[in-house]
Amino acid sequence: MTRATLADVLQPALRGGYAVAGLVCLGWEDARAYVVAAEEENCPVILLIGPGCRAHTPLHVLGAMYGHLAERSQVPVVTLLDHGASAEECRAALEAGFTSVMYDGSALPFAENAARTAAIAEMAHDLGASCEGEIGFVGYAEGAASTGTDPDEAAEFAARTGVDALAVSVGNTHLSPDQSRPVNTEKLAQIAEQTDVPLVIHGGSGVPAYQRQNLARHTPVCKFNIGTELRQVFGQALRQKLAADPENFDRIDILSATHDPLVSAARKVMRNLGPAR
Numbered sequence: 335m336t337r338a339t340l341a342d343v344l345q346p347a348l349r350g351g352y353a354v355a356g357l358v359c360l361g362w363e364d365a366r367a368y369v370v371a372a373e374e375e376n377c378p379v380i381l382l383i384g385p386g387c388r389a390h391t392p393l394h395v396l397g398a399m400y401g402h403l404a405e406r407s408q409v410p411v412v413t414l415l416d417h418g419a420s421a422e423e424c425r426a427a428l429e430a431g432f433t434s435v436m437y438d439g440s441a442l443p444f445a446e447n448a449a450r451t452a453a454i455a456e457m458a459h460d461l462g463a464s465c466e467g468e469i470g471f472v473g474y475a476e477g478a479a480s481t482g483t484d485p486d487e488a489a490e491f492a493a494r495t496g497v498d499a500l501a502v503s504v505g506n507t508h509l510s511p512d513q514s515r516p517v518n519t520e521k522l523a524q525i526a527e528q529t530d531v532p533l534v535i536h537g538g539s540g541v542p543a544y545q546r547q548n549l550a551r552h553t554p555v556c557k558f559n560i561g562t563e564l565r566q567v568f569g570q571a572l573r574q575k576l577a578a579d580p581e582n583f584d585r586i587d588i589l590s591a592t593h594d595p596l597v598s599a600a601r602k603v604m605r606n607l608g609p610a611r
Contacts, residue, residue: 337401338410340434340464341498343378344532344556353550353607356380356414356534357600358561360387362399363589364568364596369403369411371600377608378410379600382559383432384417393423397430404433414466416559424454428461436466436501444469444487452495459496466557467495470503472536475510482521489528499557501534509562510540517541522553532556539563543606550607560603564596571595 343354359365359381372379381400388396397413404411414434415427424435437454439447447469455465469491470483483502492500502525505518517535526533535541535549538558549555575582575591582588 337404337431337433338378338412339462339498340380340412340414340466340557342464343380343410343412344499347556348532348554350609351551352609353546353556353558354378354380354412355600355604355607356382356416356538356557356559357564357603358382358384358387358416358559359400360390360565363592364564365400365403367593367596368600369407369409370593371597371604372409372411373407374597375601375604375608376409377604378412379604380412380414380434380557382414382416382436382561383427384561385419388415393426394430397427397432401431412464418454421450421454421457424465425457428458428463432463434458434464434466434498436468436499438468440468440471440481440501440503444491448491448494451491451497455496455498464498465495466499466501466534467491467497468501468503468534468536472501472503472506472508474508475515475540477509480505480507483525485521485524485528488525492529492531497531499532499534500529501536504535506535506537507540508537510537511562511566513540513542513563515540516545517549519545519549522549522555526554529554535559547606551610558603558607564599564603567595567599568592 451467458465471481473480534557539562
């Protein structure tokens with residue numbers, strides 16, 4: 335299976351009434367587990383490479399590493415630069431082999447965000463890639479507060495930019511440690527009425543699983559970004575391995591203990607978002 339773009343996987347999701355999991359990757363071990371999970375569930379997956387991961391590993395290394403996983407997968411795998419900070423960074427990601435970029439101008443004034451996102455979307459499309467934009471700042475559980483998305487602005491933003499996916503702020507919050515932050519469905523419905531682009535929920539770990547499933551099947555939300563709940567699984571597996579074998583110093587053996595728990599957790603996320611069985 336060749337690498338896929340956001341448009342390749344989100345348009346079928348929009349038509350079919352399901353959502354695709356965007357899973358935050360920090361290295362080789364978690365990304366490999368997510369692709370295995372997608373193959374076992376026979377569904378696409380979006381590997382999200384955010385600022386933290388990029389600060390730890392050079393962009394061109396990440397492009398080659400995750401591209402390797404995508405090219406050998408039996409299911410569509412999107413490699414996406416998440417929260418790109420500039421056109422230059424987005425171009426560098428595409429040149430490194432990423433199939434899609436998410437430009438985050440949500441903290442900028444509307445007109446500036448729209449203009450910058452439109453230029454990046456055009457660049458991505460010219461290179462055969464996809465672009466996700468964001469309108470309305472999504473805050474953090476222990477940081478800046480969300481500003482929320484105005485439905486009229488969302489419609490204008492989608493029309494001006496031509497993005498393949500639109501991230502919105504409707505009560506969702508980054509880095510929530512539990513599923514205690516449900517989406518404002520009234521606000522989401524107003525946005526959905528005025529747009530025809532696949533919608534994205536960042537901070538999906540904070541949204542209750544039952545609501546994620548309902549939104550995936552009955553609204554244009556076609557992508558949930560999931561990071562914190564999977565990092566919790568990784569950390570717990572790592573602590574258990576070290577506690578059980580405190581003399582072990584073999585890095586590969588220690589990290590391998592995270593594989594099966596991550597595969598299981600990722601499969602659960604994917605199954606929840608998929609079409610009704």
